[in-house]
Amino acid sequence: MVISKADLDISTIRSYLTGDKRAFDDLVERYEKFVYNLAYRMTGNNTDAAGLTQEIFIHLHKKLASFREESAFSTWLYRLAVNYSKDWLKKESHRVEITDIDEAILPDGGMLPGQVCEQKEIQGLVQAAILTLSKDQRIIVILHDLYGYSYDEIVDITGSPIGTVKSRLARARLKLAEKLAPYGNGLEK
Amino acid sequence: MNCKDINDLLSAYIDNELGADEKMQIDSHLRDCPHCGEKLTKMKSAVKMVRSLGELEVPADVSHALRGIAHDEIDKPAQKRRMLLLPRVRYLIAAGAVAAIALVALLSQIDLSAPDKSAGVRQIPAEKGVPSGKGYSGPEAQRAESPSQSAPAAGQADLNVAKPSAKKIDPWPEVIASQKNYDAKAADRLLADVKKRTENLLTVNDAKNLRGQITDTLIERISSKTGTNGELMRSPINSLLDQTKRSAAPVYMEKAKFNKQGCWVVVIRWGFGGVENSLYRASIYVTDPSGWSLFYYASS
Known part of the structure; x- marks a missing residue:
């Protein structure tokens, strides 16, 4: 008999709620990578990503008893993580928006548009460009272009109407296209 | 189109x-x-x-800390956290143990012979009740022992003393910036001293009802007294308080050094039971300047 991931999650959560604390570690094992990567892409640095990841799991720990099994746990957790990340970024002290991609890149590497970039440098450029997006655009780009979630899945996770998801993605991609165009040749290397 | x-x-x-x-x-x-x-x-x-960004691996210390969340026992709220949050810190402490002993001796000399070293940046008014002789060799002890900064007269000191029975928040939480270089023993002495000075200061009810107010005051004082953006510490402090999992309130923060690395020293009082119960326990956390990585922990 094959147990689906969703069934496994439900079973794990029930174990945890009946007193098996180790079951929470199983949830951490399954979802820490998603949450950490989301946190990193939203904040752009290790320190904030580490802090945000821990806060999300602490929040999950508090809220787990309220999971009603009405949707897949993964969708519920992603929604919780996305909403928590947005609230976290709203706080004045956590603002990480960068107004100009060049500000984020040039001081360190002295990289100029058109210069052939190494893969690691490209990743830094792309991360900096993502940080120039609004929080909502950032989330859609991360979920769709980085994680590969469909429009419908993103609707479930974010709670936004499909038209909003599409338009945010379109605006985000247009902005990224302009920001990254001078550096795009690095990919062809 | x-x-x-x-x-x-x-x-x-x-x-x-x-x-x-x-x-x-x-x-x-x-x-x-x-x-x-x-x-x-x-x-x-x-x-x-x-x-092309690909997937990042979760750093080992973060992964370790996440696995401690569900096991953060009520009776030992932060003990587990210390064990789980940053295991590398224990290696660091162990590796520096020998040097730390020498450092303690050296620091004791420096502290006693140069009492004014931190006085220039210390902002909190002098307080009565600093244990003499056996207290931690921190700013209060330095001040008390300094010939040039003699303790204020009783009448003056009374203006600034947090009277235990008054449940008065001001001047708590206390925030200072110092040049002091702590090690584990000095941190333990500080914890004992702050615990003594904040005995019966707050109740379970205070921690529940005044947490926001106390934290706001703390943040404001961090900004005004240490030259750093206090708001940056709000989230780490809340995380520490949340992980205590009991009624808890911060009572002391010091921007200092721990084994020569920049750090925050945070003392939290916590307790449980009825609303009138005192926050009778105290824990000290020494974190990195971001507030997220733990260098040292002890509970009293």
Whole structure:
């Protein structure tokens, strides 16, 4: 008999709620990578990503008893993580928006548009460009272009109407296209 | 379709999310419009670059800390956290143990012989009740022992003393910036001293009802007294308080050094039971300047 991931999650959560604390570690094992990567892409640095990841799991720990099994746990957790990340970024002290991609890149590497970039440098450029997006655009780009979630899945996770998801993605991609165009040749290397 | 209509649909076009009719119209437009063709190329390139980011591994210390969340026992709220949050810190402490002993001796001399070293940046008014002789060798002890900064007369000191029975928040939480270089023993002495000075200061009820107010005061004082942005510490402090999992309130923060590394020293009082019960326990956390990595922990 094959147990689906969703069934496994439900079973794990029930174990945890009946007193098996180790079951929470199983949830951490399954979802820490998603949450950490989301946190990193939203904040752009290790320190904030580490802090945000821990806060999300602490929040999950508090809220787990309220999971009603009405949707897949993964969708519920992603929604919780996305909403928590947005609230976290709203706080004045956590603002990480960068107004100009060049500000984020040039001081360190002295990289100029058109210069052939190494893969690691490209990743830094792309991360900096993502940080120039609004929080909502950032989330859609991360979920769709980085994680590969469909429009419908993103609707479930974010709670936004499909038209909003599409338009945010379109605006985000247009902005990224302009920001990254001078550096795009690095990919062809 | 004009260029603006095309722009709005390029994203869905890349994802193959358009109907056949719309797709045909865009194909037709792109054949005649190099400008939109260029936009499409740029967008495809950008999407490809985002997809190239790949997946990051979770740092080991973060992963370790996450596995401690569910096991953070009520009776030992932060003990587990210390064990789980940053295991590398224990190695650091162990590795520095021998040096730390020598450092303690050295620091004791420095502290006693140069009492004014931290006085210049210390902002909190002098307080009565600093244990003499056996207290931690921190700013209060330095001040008490300094010939040039003699303790204020009783009448003056009374103005600033947090009277245990008054449950008065001011001057708590106390915030100072110092040049002091703590080690584990000095941190333990500080904890004992702050615990003594904040005995019966707050109740379980205070921690529940005044937590926001106390934290706001703390943040404000961090900004005004240490020259750093206090707001940056709000989240780490809340995280420490939350992980205590009991009624808890911060009572002391010091910007200092721990084994020569910049740090925050945080003392939290906590307790449980009825609303009138005192926050009878105290814990000290020494964190890195971000507040997220733990250098040292002890509870009293």
